[in-house]
Amino acid sequence: MSASTFPDDFLWGGAIAANQAEGAWLEGGKGVTTVDMIPHGKDRLAVKLGQEKRFALRDDEFYPSHQAIDFYHRYQEDIALMAEMGFTVFRTSIAWSRIYPNGDEMTPNAEGIAFYHALFSECKKYHIEPLVTLCHFDVPMHLVREYGSWRNRKMVEFFARYARTCFEAFDGLVKYWLTFNEINILLHSPFSGAGLVFEEGENQEQVKYQAAHHELVASALATKIAHEVNPENQVGCMLAGGNFYPWSCKPEDVWAALEKDRENLFFIDVQARGSYPSYTKRVFREKNVSIISEPGDSEILRHTVDFVSFSYYASRCASADMNEGNSSAANIVKSLKNPHIQASEWGWGIDPLGLRITMNMMYDRYQKPLFLVENGLGARDEINAQGEIDDDYRISYLREHIKAMAEAIDDGIPLMGYTSWGCIDLVSASTGEMSKRYGFIYVDRDDQGQGTLARTRKKSFYWYKKVIASNGADLS
Numbered sequence: 001m002s003a004s005t006f007p008d009d010f011l012w013g014g015a016i017a018a019n020q021a022e023g024a025w026l027e028g029g030k031g032v033t034t035v036d037m038i039p040h041g042k043d044r045l046a047v048k049l050g051q052e053k054r055f056a057l058r059d060d061e062f063y064p065s066h067q068a069i070d071f072y073h074r075y076q077e078d079i080a081l082m083a084e085m086g087f088t089v090f091r092t093s094i095a096w097s098r099i100y101p102n103g104d105e106m107t108p109n110a111e112g113i114a115f116y117h118a119l120f121s122e123c124k125k126y127h128i129e130p131l132v133t134l135c136h137f138d139v140p141m142h143l144v145r146e147y148g149s150w151r152n153r154k155m156v157e158f159f160a161r162y163a164r165t166c167f168e169a170f171d172g173l174v175k176y177w178l179t180f181n182e183i184n185i186l187l188h189s190p191f192s193g194a195g196l197v198f199e200e201g202e203n204q205e206q207v208k209y210q211a212a213h214h215e216l217v218a219s220a221l222a223t224k225i226a227h228e229v230n231p232e233n234q235v236g237c238m239l240a241g242g243n244f245y246p247w248s249c250k251p252e253d254v255w256a257a258l259e260k261d262r263e264n265l266f267f268i269d270v271q272a273r274g275s276y277p278s279y280t281k282r283v284f285r286e287k288n289v290s291i292i293s294e295p296g297d298s299e300i301l302r303h304t305v306d307f308v309s310f311s312y313y314a315s316r317c318a319s320a321d322m323n324e325g326n327s328s329a330a331n332i333v334k335s336l337k338n339p340h341i342q343a344s345e346w347g348w349g350i351d352p353l354g355l356r357i358t359m360n361m362m363y364d365r366y367q368k369p370l371f372l373v374e375n376g377l378g379a380r381d382e383i384n385a386q387g388e389i390d391d392d393y394r395i396s397y398l399r400e401h402i403k404a405m406a407e408a409i410d411d412g413i414p415l416m417g418y419t420s421w422g423c424i425d426l427v428s429a430s431t432g433e434m435s436k437r438y439g440f441i442y443v444d445r446d447d448q449g450q451g452t453l454a455r456t457r458k459k460s461f462y463w464y465k466k467v468i469a470s471n472g473a474d475l476s
């Protein structure tokens with residue numbers, strides 16, 4: 001691959017999220033959020049899915065987000081390490097409850113603003129562009145308890161106030177914004193995705209799609225406000241990506257894959273094109289869903305995003321009969337196991353060509369610049385006798401995906417940048433483990449929360465540094 005494949009202004013870096021890295025869950029005036037209620041262990045999935053209401057902490061459970069990797073106190077050391085790798089972009093999220101601890105206040109928490117001001121200034125010191133997600137899997141618990149979270153229309157107002165506060169407070173420091181992380185995960189993991197818990201017997205599809213409507217209106221409103229505050233601001237949507245392949249060329253399987261793709265792409269169809277796609281009429285009718293909207297919503301939705309960002313870990317696979325006992329759930333989205341590809345230890349399929357396929361589909365569909373804001377291999381790391389971590393498996397995964405990205409650029413796709421997920425080890429969103437590691441930087445902490453939290457450069461750290469220095473030309 002020639003040095004010219006990646007454009008000169010291509011942004012290289014890594015991504016984390018407040019809820020999986022910061023810790024300091026009650027410091028600096030922060031309020032409690034949904035993720036603070038999600039335990040490690042056997043009840044985790046039921047709580048994440050909104051099937052088990054967990055509104056109070058239990059003494060016999062461990063909550064990994066409470067300390068996480070202590071990024072809140074160690075961000076200077078961590079940003080220096082990212083600068084050493086040559087990052088030109090760093091993706092993180094703002095914890096909503098640091099800015100508005102309850103979520104429905106009229107004035108923000110000054111300490112929360114000061115923290116992020118210091119963090120983003122630290123990035124700028126090293127010429128690193130912050131790429132900031134407003135809501136990455138954390139809703140203030142007060143909004144869940146008092147309003148039912150995104151099932152309630154009032155959330156649009158709360159979110160818009162929060163978004164405006166951020167755009168104004170960090171104007172001049174941040175210009176790349178994402179509204180909701182993996183917005184489609186709301187359908188698959190409703191509590192962790194959107195703070196939703198269900199009452200017995202209710203039509204869960206109705207609740208989820210109504211919540212989705214509120215998020216979509218809130219996202220469009222935030223996009224409008226971002227542009228008003230500063231026309232230089234660039235706002236993106238964010239999809240948990242990965243195309244569905246049909247299990248076979250049987251027409252029924254092909255149709256199933258198309259339907260499954262639409263389920264996820266529905267959100268981006270609205271955010272990138274500015275209105276509900278025509279297929280939703282029938283889908284909603286068949287699911288018995290009827291969206292309550294307010295006058296003016298369709299005008300608000302016309303404020304489309306500037307770019308389309310997405311995560312890509314694995315491709316997916318669907319058949320007309322998904323209950324054939326051959327399923328996995330890469331990134332919480334149910335899929336059949338594809339026999340043609342290898343999988344990670346956690347069962348996530350490894351498919352670099354799938355990234356090129358996904359990118360081509362997305363650009364064909366939206367004609368907007370793309371940004372790959374999450375990608376990586378969750379794997380166990382061993383420290384050898386010399387105290388080093390030789391993570392060749394991670395290097396190999398990233399190398400193949402960067403090659404696929406280069407192919408997609410060569411296919412004619414404008415790609416703004418790449419932020420590899422969990423550039424520093426952090427808490428896994430799906431399992432709550434520390435041992436599912438993605439980082440170039442090792443963090444000494446185990447699944448029970450024990451460890452010194454010391455940071456160590458892995459072999460991949462030096463490899464990625466070389467990749468960035470050569471603008472993606474040297475992947476050896």
Ligand code: BG6
Pocket residue numbers: 017020137181182240311331374378421427428429430431436
């Ligand atoms: C995405 C999320 O779903 O995938 C991240 O945006 C998450 O928050 C990442 O951590 C990897 O998933 P996991 O479950 O391995 O942490």
